[in-house]
Amino acid sequence: MKRFCAALVWLALWEGAGLxxxxxxxxxxxxxxxxxxxxxxxxxxxxxxxxxxxxRILCGFALGVxxxxxxxxxxxxxxxxxxxxxxxxxxxxxxxxxSFVILSLVWLESRHLSVFIAFLMSLxxxxxxxxxxxxxxxxxxxxxxxxFRVPLMRRVAGIYIPAxxxxxxxxxxxxxxxxxxxxxxxxxxxxxxxxxxxxxxxAKVYFLTADLFAWTAVIILLSVCFERVFLSALDRxxxxxxx
Numbered sequence: 001m002k003r004f005c006a007a008l009v010w011l012a013l014w015e016g017a018g019l020x021x022x023x024x025x026x027x028x029x030x031x032x033x034x035x036x037x038x039x040x041x042x043x044x045x046x047x048x049x050x051x052x053x054x055x056r057i058l059c060g061f062a063l064g065v066x067x068x069x070x071x072x073x074x075x076x077x078x079x080x081x082x083x084x085x086x087x088x089x090x091x092x093x094x095x096x097x098x099s100f101v102i103l104s105l106v107w108l109e110s111r112h113l114s115v116f117i118a119f120l121m122s123l124x125x126x127x128x129x130x131x132x133x134x135x136x137x138x139x140x141x142x143x144x145x146x147x148f149r150v151p152l153m154r155r156v157a158g159i160y161i162p163a164x165x166x167x168x169x170x171x172x173x174x175x176x177x178x179x180x181x182x183x184x185x186x187x188x189x190x191x192x193x194x195x196x197x198x199x200x201x202x203a204k205v206y207f208l209t210a211d212l213f214a215w216t217a218v219i220i221l222l223s224v225c226f227e228r229v230f231l232s233a234l235d236r237x238x239x240x241x242x243x
Contacts, residue, residue, distance in 0.1 A: 028210040037214040045194070053114065053196040054222060057183035060118025061176060067119075068126030069168075075127075076134040085127070093124045097182045101189045110190035114183040114197070121182045122175040129171025133164025165238045173231060180223040 011030050018029040028036075040046045075082040097117065104116050141159050150158075187197020196219060203211035 025207060025209055028213060032210050033213040033217065036210040037217060040211070040214055040218075049194055049196050049199055050218065050222065052194055053184065053187065054226075056111075056114045056195075057118045057179055058226065060115040060120075060183065061122045061179045063115075064119040064122030064175065064179075065126040065172065068123045068128075069130045072127050072130035072134060076131055082131070089124050089127060092120055097121070097185055098189070101186045104186075105190060111192040113186045113190040113192065114195070117186040118179040118183040121178040125171040125175040125178070126168070129168045130164060132171075133167035134160060136167065137163040162238070165234065169231060169234050169238070172234065173227060176227040176230060177223055180219060180226075184219055 014027075014030050018024070018027045021027050024032065071085060075085055100117060100120060101113065104113055108116055137160050184197050184200065187195040188201050189197075191198050191201060196215060199215050200212060202208070203215060
């Protein structure tokens with residue numbers, strides 16, 4: 001209820017700013033944006049753009065999470081591996097997304113761009129979150145498991161995964177938002193046909209401000225929905241593991 005009321009307050013402020021400015025080309029009112037969004041929802045091209053961009057961005061996100069987690073396992077056991085990976089992870093975190101996009105256009109076709117950028121954005125948070133989570137495993141439980149010769153897979157399921165899930169959850173929550181922002185930004189620069197990024201670019205070029213706001217709202221909703229779905233799955237896994 002509080003979030004709903006907060007949303008109403010911001011919509012009211014938006015409407016008030018639009019009335020004061022009285023320039024729909026610069027700031028269209030919320031009802032105009034909602035009407036335009038409804039028109040877009042009734043077209044096949046709208047859903048194709050959502051499906052195309054979602055598939056590519058989520059593919060990059062999944063690859064980044066898997067690779068980041070896989071790299072964290074040996075890095076947690078061997079300090080020299082952690083030291084070797086540190087410069088690369090730090091570079092990916094620090095380099096601007098636009099630089100990666102422009103460099104990637106030299107190596108990749110534009111249709112693969114959002115996959116690669118989403119992969120890069122999700123890899124460092126997943127790696128660092130998994131690394132932190134593994135380090136949080138209870139040392140006494142691990143010693144006890146070693147003393148009783150508990151099989152490795154049972155240690156992983158009973159000790160490491162429950163310890164790692166909280167930090168990993170926070171990292172994944174961050175990386176999903178980064179993937180959507182960076183992935184769509186890559187599409188705006190690379191302009192692969194039929195994507196959300198191309199729709200945003202066309203709206204900007206042709207001064208279709210209501211379309212620009214409508215597509216932006218769609219991207220926000222997609223990011224929030226996928227984040228909640230993924231985090232809900234992690235929460236259910238956490239409950240089963242007893243974390």
